Amino acid sequence: MLAGKLILISSNCPPLRRSEIEYYAMLAKVGVHHYNGNNVDLGTACGKYFRVSCLSIVDPGDSDIIKSIPGDQ
Numbered sequence: 001m002l003a004g005k006l007i008l009i010s011s012n013c014p015p016l017r018r019s020e021i022e023y024y025a026m027l028a029k030v031g032v033h034h035y036n037g038n039n040v041d042l043g044t045a046c047g048k049y050f051r052v053s054c055l056s057i058v059d060p061g062d063s064d065i066i067k068s069i070p071g072d073q
Contacts, residue, residue: 008042008056011038012038
């Protein structure tokens with residue numbers, strides 16, 4: 001199983017789901033970033049036509065997304 005490098009959570013993710021994700025991310029020592037937009041904005045940022053309330057980055061590739069988020073490295 002692949003471990004994620006970073007988890008993004010939208011601002012309107014339900015509180016119970018948000019706390020579960022944060023808990024499991026803490027156990028796996030994976031960074032969590034709270035996205036300022038809602039789930040529609042996060043889906044659009046991913047290039048998808050559906051809502052995304054949370055997303056895990058498994059392989060950042062050539063992007064600098066993990067380096068660009070302060071404190072989540």
